[in-house]
Amino acid sequence: MADLTLEMAQKLLATQPFSVVLGARVTAFGDGGATLELDIRPDLLQQNGFLHGGVLSYAADNALTFAGGTALGPEVLTGGFTISYLRPARGVLLRAVAKVVYAGRRQATCTCELTTIDETGAGALCALAQGTVIAVGR
Structure with missing residues (x-):
């Protein structure tokens, strides 16, 4: 949607505690996509030193929904998603890149690639997600 901007998306994210x-x-x-990033910190790791799967799921969920919002507008919710963990997530940064695959009037199907970035800047794909985003209040 033309009236939504990166700045508006950033402000919306800042309202989520x-x-x-x-x-x-x-x-x-x-342009049918959204990227969410977060620093990988020690308090977000699981017992083996990898980024916790719940953090990966959070990033996929939010990135998918923001991507869906580019097609459906700002009043959207996650209708559901699946995630496949491909390898342990380790590094200094998590990047979730989501894009709209198909959008109708009330629903969008989106995909998300979750990549960790290490200290050298090299990336490793660690999870893939697919989800449905639904427009609410229409």
Whole structure:
């Protein structure tokens, strides 16, 4: 939607207390896609030293919904999603890049690639997600 901007998406994310706790940032928004990033911190790891799967799921959920919002507008919710963990997530940054695959009037199907970035800047795909975003209040 033409009237939604990266700045608006960033302000919306800042109203989500859990996103603030995690330190999530919307770094790209528009043209049918959205990118969410967060720093990988020790308090977000599981017992083996990998980024917790719940953090990966959070990032996929929010990135998918923001991507869906580019097609459906700002009043959207996650209708459901699945995630496949491909390898343990480790590094300094998590990047979730989501895009709209198909959008109707009230629903959008989106995909998300979750990549960790290490200290050298190299990325490793660690999870894939697919979800449905629904427009509310229409």
